[in-house]
Amino acid sequence: MTHPLASHNDLSLDQRHALYTAAANLSAEFSGTFSPETIERFLRTSYDQFAGRATVSGFLPLLAERFARQRLRALARVEGKHDTGTPTVLFLCVHNAGRSQMALGYFQHLAEDRAIAWSGGSEPGERINPAAVAAMAEVGIDITGEYPKPWTTEIAQAADVIITMGCGDACPIFPGKRYEDWELTDPAGKTVEAVREIRDEIESRVRTLLEQLGVPVRGQR
Template structure:
């Protein structure tokens, strides 16, 4: 029986990242699974990209996050840390602030991710500004599409204004934080949004299991 041909790459530069991921997940996922997931990640990001300069790198980052989530779902031995997913509409404001603050304050005691139901092309510049003011680096952040693997792997899903488009899965702990959207808001308002989210983060940290 002949093996099915691998799907065609939309960008040949993806081959290097696929090879790296194949080594990282050797013995857990097939080459076909990894290549298909990288291509899907690339195509999802390309839908909203204004500039494609870094699309190959971002696709590998997104695919790695999805493969890590898939391994967790399938019962791979992992860190045992609580996994928290923040979801908003565009993954350019509120969910990025929340994920960055939790990552910063949790000190490695949680696996944190964020996504958008309709991801924007880029993170709001003012969001990066107010986080930098708070000593939180958002340099490598980018809006990501919401994928099934990341939702299913999460222990806690926190929605932030995505309404009916927010995911619902049985057995998950769901929280909804009704926070104002910072899109188009002046920096003083966005600082207030950052501080409001940070107060929610304090409560969340108190509720997370100690590791």
């Protein structure tokens, strides 16, 4: 296997080793579904999405692997190579740092493994809004493991429902998708106290969405 980032001369030895390990992990997971070349291309382009953001530099290989895995799973669904029929929702906002991350957190918490959710931003920020993290922690949902990331074509195409939150014309439009625009206050720069109201409205909207999709929420059968 060639190194997935052989042309990146600025990588440390540890980063190169971590990315080689990531490529091996993804190749094992998607063996028989995608070629090594496709897997390495997705890993390389995923790495490049985060490379300019110093705040995540130490975690670049991990972020690249996680994002590449999500994109490959989406592509497999689009190409009919792995489509279980599980409802899939994409939450989009501008920076993928507040509203869409809280919606993702609630969706995953309430739906568990009965539905799939992703999130993305038209202009991803550097980190998740600390006030959003704190507000979600108050209701027992930990979103610290998430990170701002862009949406990609295969992720948007794989979604059954696309929920937009203030990204306007920058949000993707694909025929045949169900779209909803949630008019929510942007939590950027707001206190935890102010974010609580936004959080609670998001919970209500996510619960309604799950009901419409026929997905039982946590604690229901």
